[in-house]
Amino acid sequence: MGKPAIPDHDRVLRRLSDSGPNMIAVDVLTGDRRPSSGAFKPDEDGLSVFREAVLDEAQMTAADVAVSPQNLVVALSIAEVRSIAPLDVRDDPWPIDVPDPAHPRYAAHALITGWDGLGKGERLRRQKQLSRLPSLAFIHP
Amino acid sequence: MTHLLDRPIATGSTIFPSARAGWPEAQEEEEFYLRTVPALSERRLFVQLLPQDGNLRWLADYVQSEINRLLSLDKRWDGHRARPVTDEAAGSSISIVFSLCDEISLPPQFFPLPDGGVQIEWHVAGASVEIEVDSMGGAHALATDSVGSALIDQDLDLPDLVTLAPLRDAVRQLSLRVVRGR
Numbered sequence: 001m002g003k004p005a006i007p008d009h010d011r012v013l014r015r016l017s018d019s020g021p022n023m024i025a026v027d028v029l030t031g032d033r034r035p036s037s038g039a040f041k042p043d044e045d046g047l048s049v050f051r052e053a054v055l056d057e058a059q060m061t062a063a064d065v066a067v068s069p070q071n072l073v074v075a076l077s078i079a080e081v082r083s084i085a086p087l088d089v090r091d092d093p094w095p096i097d098v099p100d101p102a103h104p105r106y107a108a109h110a111l112i113t114g115w116d117g118l119g120k121g122e123r124l125r126r127q128k129q130l131s132r133l134p135s136l137a138f139i140h141p
Numbered sequence: 142m143t144h145l146l147d148r149p150i151a152t153g154s155t156i157f158p159s160a161r162a163g164w165p166e167a168q169e170e171e172e173f174y175l176r177t178v179p180a181l182s183e184r185r186l187f188v189q190l191l192p193q194d195g196n197l198r199w200l201a202d203y204v205q206s207e208i209n210r211l212l213s214l215d216k217r218w219d220g221h222r223a224r225p226v227t228d229e230a231a232g233s234s235i236s237i238v239f240s241l242c243d244e245i246s247l248p249p250q251f252f253p254l255p256d257g258g259v260q261i262e263w264h265v266a267g268a269s270v271e272i273e274v275d276s277m278g279g280a281h282a283l284a285t286d287s288v289g290s291a292l293i294d295q296d297l298d299l300p301d302l303v304t305l306a307p308l309r310d311a312v313r314q315l316s317l318r319v320v321r322g323r
Contacts, residue, residue, distance in 0.1 A: 120273070
């Protein structure tokens with residue numbers, strides 16, 4: 001029997017770096033603050049996220065995803081991520097090429113995939129869509 | 142406008158390197174000139190205006206400050222696998238901003254990218270212009286209206302000002318909207 005799919009009703013958490021001041025873009029007329037679409041630029045294997053349900057099981061929270069006090073953590077609905085075709089979410093526990101691979105948070109590590117084969121413009125548009133998902137919520141600090 | 146990094150980038154450019162600690166001994170000159178490079182966190186970039194840039198000192202100061210902030214980031218600045226912002230990305234970003242902006246332009250927001258690139262963004266009343274500059278200095282622009290429909294989606298071919306014209310107009314329209322909206 002195959003591994004069960006990650007359910008739509010889960011959320012994934014994305015850490016926004018503390019690149020000083022942060023990765024938040026501000027609309028100068030409305031004052032609306034959203035993550036820069038650059039905060040959702042994938043690397044070679046996808047976009048690094050953490051599954052909230054797995055963190056919950058291990059009694060961890062969004063605070064455990066942050067690596068410095070300046071980090072922000074946002075949550076995204078997996079159903080909404082999947083609504084941006086062809087993006088999907090898959091588990092990627094215990095990645096090795098990270099600064100602290102033994103941290104328990106990495107049991108919940110996952111990837112937003114589906115970027116392969118997209119042109120630059122197509123990829124940028126999807127990054128922008130992620131940054132504007134209705135479900136996007138700032139959950140830490 | 143020209144941008145000046147810690148090493149010569151064009152004949153005739155004036156270089157203002159970050160101060161080095163002491164002058165090397167004579168016998169170390171070859172080693173110094175051939176092998177000594179500033180640590181990444183010490184990289185500084187200076188923006189020098191040319192007469193044709195007009196009255197954009199305010200923009201030069203702002204861009205210089207923002208780009209140097211990004212150049213000061215070390216590897217893994219995102220707590221993951223990020224690379225430091227490259228000189229090529231920094232240089233292209235400055236060229237692009239000065240190709241798009243004039244005296245009434247809104248200053249853009251700058252963000253580092255995990256591949257060593259830079260993202261440049263303007264957001265006004267839901268409409269936006271976003272330019273991704275990759276680590277090699279290549280750039281792609283996406284401009285959208287307030288409902289997210291793409292108005293411009295193109296690679297930027299620097300320094301071809303003709304291809305930049307629609308984007309320059311998009312930045313100008315966003316800037317005018319702010320001027321009129323306040």
